[in-house]
Amino acid sequence: MKEFELIRRYFTEQIVKRKDVYLGIGDDCALVTPGERQHIAVTTDTLVAGVHFPLNTSPRAIGHKSIAVNLSDLAAMGAEPSWVSLALTLPDIDENWIKEFCLGVFDLCEFYNVQLIGGDTTQGPLSITVTAQGQIPFEQHISRSGAKAGEWLYVTGEIGGAALALQHIQGKVKVAAKYQQEIQKRLDFPIARVLAGQALRKYATSAIDLSDGLVADLAHICHASGVGANIVLDALPLPAALSDTVGIDAAYDIALEGGDDYELLFSVTEDNRVGMETALANTGNKITCIGQLNGSGKITTTLNKKAVNIKVQSYQHFSDTPPNK
Template identity: 45%
Template sequence: MLTFFISHVTLNIMFGEFNLIEKYFVGRQSRRKDVLLAAGDDCALLKVPEGMSLAVSTDTLVAGTHFLKEANPAWVAHKALAANISDLAAMGATPAWVSLALTLPKPNESWLAPFCNSFFKLADYFDIHLIGGDTTKGPLSLTLTVQGFVDAEKALRRDGARVGDWIYVTGELGDSQAGLDVILNKELRNKPFAEQLEQAHYLSTPRVLAGQALLGIASSAIDISDGLAADLKHILRCSDVGAHLELSELPVSSQLIQFIGSVDKAQQYALTSGEEYELCFTVPEQYKGAIDAALAHCGCQVSCIGQIRPKGQFLLSNKGQPLDWPQQGFDHFQ
């Protein structure tokens, strides 16, 4: 039986799991009106608004794979929740609820306190209510399930791109990969902007407002978690089309260029960097002129980087000159 939903297989070294839950997770938020019953029973009871569909996404982060065990717990919390919120943003959904399954080697209050402070800060910013979860003893990992609302007829999907549509991305790309380089290689910490890039790897900004603004305008969308080239290919496969990317249009930050020392290398990072959590989306020609106005209030840069082509094509160019660059993104099993 669960009580937070609380498992009895658990963290009862030093102090019990019930105390752990009560101290760090219960009573931290004001209850949303659509949460009829949250933590404290076998299940949460939730109310979906009339005329809306439920959008659901689950993601797992494992110490040693998605973050180092010694990583700042506040950054880990932000990364975990932001990654899930980004999935909702990619469909134009409005976030509402989250559940959290947390596995810890032992109940470490010096880790839990900053983790929870960061988690609830981001959750409250997006008006997301923690409705339950589980705690278990074991290797450090966390699994989140976020839920939100969207009109199913308008939801942004991967299968709507058509030949002639324009390809866009939000934000700047490549910083997350550079930040990971810093995390994995301490010798890079003396390079320009190393600290800022490391933070960028953990502290992404989910593009919820942008996703909502694209409803009725974008023909397809995806969030960039495994790298632009890899994630765009998901759209191409689902939509049965190809693409041409103009890499000189890829948005890269000045700090990335200075860190790497080359615009070309920065563009390569932008093409393959995973865990960016920006949006890649396609827009029909008839709506291309509406993009800047639609996203003006979203607080993020938007760049047109290419165009949808017939199936079988995946072309890269730089100022019109063909390129043959590696396109491999992040693979969870490599």
């Protein structure tokens, strides 16, 4: 029982107390009270050690990432994050590990005023499943299916940094010392674009978060919306570390293929570009127009206004060799 008390203490020591949580951790269920005329957005993501993060990832980073990847899904719908449930499977109890893990979880929850309302702790190989819930006023959500040919394609932040960090850890590339800390942070402490997502409610016709990679996630939008897209490679917002490490051509490949950036990819009509750019600037998010949607049903790329072929094989689960095993 001592071990349970330990975990319970850490998980109930959160600062956030939302008014819409009627009953928090400690009973058979939590009870929450959604606002009037709000949809509840629900998303679930699992992180498995050795598959979704390298085995030597710090517990604080694991805690942060398990929340961030779910808040990122809420952001991509335009939802305001409200509540999370956390299922933690641990091989054994290590007080220091749990303490650090909770720091990662709660730093993020406090920043976004998200309350942990429940979960489960079980024994087994390390993995974390989080269900995050947010609220969106009726008719204001952003789906993957609303994009139309002719609209412009944007991303927040920079892309390819997380994939570069992973390749560095795997020994495939050698990132210069001056970049290592920054690049590691992109992989371990991704930023969920929560405020950007909410600001986009009025402007974006479609949105998705970049977890599988630019081409793979763009393909989801194209498929759901029935459109094609052209990506302007010269326009891609790449971290300096990326092109400095692998050269510009390989940098494009990594930016197209690499996952785990958790930036938002979204589409906007010509008429809404200025309004959107102003709204996003107010949230402190850098955005870049990286291409345009069309009716081709395919994803193409151009460089210096000339077509170039992409040879991208995006990450998928159940491949023979998981990326970071």
